Amino acid sequence: MVKETFISKQAIEEMLALSGPDALDLREKASRVRDDCVGRKVYFRGLIEFSNLCANDCFYCGIRKSNRKTERYTMTYDEIMDCARFCQEAGYASVVLQSGERRDPDFIRFVIKVVSGIKAELPEMRITLSVGEQDREVFRRFYEAGIERYLLRIESSSRRHYQRLHPEVMSFERRRKCLEVLRSIGFQVGSGVMIGSPFQTLGDLAGDLLFMKAMDIDMVGMGPYVPHRDNLLKNWNYDAEKTLELSLNMVAALRIMMPDINIAATSALQALDGSGREKALSAGANVIMPNATPLKYRQSYSLYDNRPCVTDSPYGCRSCIMKKIEESGFLPATGEKGDSPRFLKRVENNINVCNC
Ligand code: SF4
Numbered sequence: 476m477v478k479e480t481f482i483s484k485q486a487i488e489e490m491l492a493l494s495g496p497d498a499l500d501l502r503e504k505a506s507r508v509r510d511d512c513v514g515r516k517v518y519f520r521g522l523i524e525f526s527n528l529c530a531n532d533c534f535y536c537g538i539r540k541s542n543r544k545t546e547r548y549t550m551t552y553d554e555i556m557d558c559a560r561f562c563q564e565a566g567y568a569s570v571v572l573q574s575g576e577r578r579d580p581d582f583i584r585f586v587i588k589v590v591s592g593i594k595a596e597l598p599e600m601r602i603t604l605s606v607g608e609q610d611r612e613v614f615r616r617f618y619e620a621g622i623e624r625y626l627l628r629i630e631s632s633s634r635r636h637y638q639r640l641h642p643e644v645m646s647f648e649r650r651r652k653c654l655e656v657l658r659s660i661g662f663q664v665g666s667g668v669m670i671g672s673p674f675q676t677l678g679d680l681a682g683d684l685l686f687m688k689a690m691d692i693d694m695v696g697m698g699p700y701v702p703h704r705d706n707l708l709k710n711w712n713y714d715a716e717k718t719l720e721l722s723l724n725m726v727a728a729l730r731i732m733m734p735d736i737n738i739a740a741t742s743a744l745q746a747l748d749g750s751g752r753e754k755a756l757s758a759g760a761n762v763i764m765p766n767a768t769p770l771k772y773r774q775s776y777s778l779y780d781n782r783p784c785v786t787d788s789p790y791g792c793r794s795c796i797m798k799k800i801e802e803s804g805f806l807p808a809t810g811e812k813g814d815s816p817r818f819l820k821r822v823e824n825n826i827n828v829c830n831c
Pocket residue numbers: 529530531532533536537538539540574575576607
C-alpha cells in the first residue's frame with residue numbers, strides 16, 4: 476500500500492507544469508499508485524441530468540438562469556425511474572442525480588420523492604446527488620431519504636478566483652461550509668474544480684489539490700474548462716491542448732497525493748480529445764460517468780460547448796465505454812458500487828461522526 480506523503484505547493488506546481496515525456500512519466504507514476512491502492516477496476520455512475528433549471532448565474536455556465544437561449548426541462552418522476560432501471564440493467568450499481576441548483580420546497584420534495592422511489596424499487600443502488608448548495612436541514616433530509624453520496628464542486632478553492640467566476644451573491648465561504656456540513660452528516664463527499672478556467676494560475680490549481688486533501692474529500696470530479704457560446708467569459712484566450720495536458724497532470728498529481736480516493740475521468744475531457752477519458756484513466760482516474768439521460772434532453776443540459784455523447788443513446792454510451800475501457804487495459808466493474816476506499820476507512824475507524 477502506498478503511503479501518503481506531504482507534497483509542497485511548489486512541488487505540485489512543478490508537476491502541473493510538466494509537458495511531453497516528463498508529463499507522461501508523471502501519469503505513469505500516478506497509474507502505478509492507482510494500481511497499488513485501488514486496482515485497475517473502473518466503477519460506473521450512471522449520470523441522470525434530470526433538470527436544467529438553475530437559480531444561479533455562474534459566469535461560465537451554459538444553463539445559468541440568465542441564459543434565455545436554453546430550452547428548460549425537468550424530467551418526470553417516471554422518466555427518472557426509467558433511467559434508474561436502465562442503469563441497473565446496464566450494470567451501473569450507482570447513479571448520479573444531477574440538476575441546476577434550486578432550493579425551493581417543491582424541488583426538495585420532488586428530489587426526496589425520486590430518491591425514495593429508487594430506493595424502494597432498487598434498494599442496492601447507490602445514489603449520488605448533485606443539486607448544489609442547500610441548508611443543513613435539507614442535506615439531512617436527503618441523507619435520511621437514502622442518498623449516500625453528495626457531489627458539490629467548489630470549482631475554485633481560491634476565494635479571489637472563485638469570485639471572478641461567480642456573481643457577488645455566490646459565496647465561496649458558504650460553498651466550503653456546505654462541504655463540511657455534508658461530511659458531518661455522514662455523506663461520502665465529492666468535490667472538484669474547473670481546470671484551465673479564466674484568471675486561474677498554476678498556484679490556484681496547486682491550491683485546489685491541497686484543498687481536496689485538507690478537506691479529506693472522498694471522490695473528485697475535476698474537468699477542463701470548456702467555453703460555452705453564451706457564457707460571460709467567452710473572450711478568454713482559450714488553449715484546448717494546454718487545458719487537456721493540465722487536466723491530465725491534475726488527475727495524476729491528485730492520485731499521487733490521495734492514493735485511496737475515487738477520481739472521475741470526466742466527460743468534459745472528451746470534448747477536448749476523443750480519448751480524453753481513457754487518458755485520464757491512464758493518469759490515475761478510476762471512475763466513469765456514462766450518460767443515462769434520455770436523448771431528447773441531452774442537448775439542453777448544455778453546460779459547455781461540444782459536449783460529447785449528445786447523440787448517443789444510453790445503450791450506445793454503454794457499449795462504447797465498455798469497449799474503450801477494455802481496450803485500454805482496465806476492468807469494467809459492472810454491478811459493483813465502488814465506494815471510496817478512503818470513506819470506508821474513515822467509517823471503519825469511526826471518525827465520521829454526525830454532530831448536526
Ligand atoms: S454551474 Fe451549476 S450552479 Fe452554476 S449556473 Fe451552472 S448549473 Fe447553475
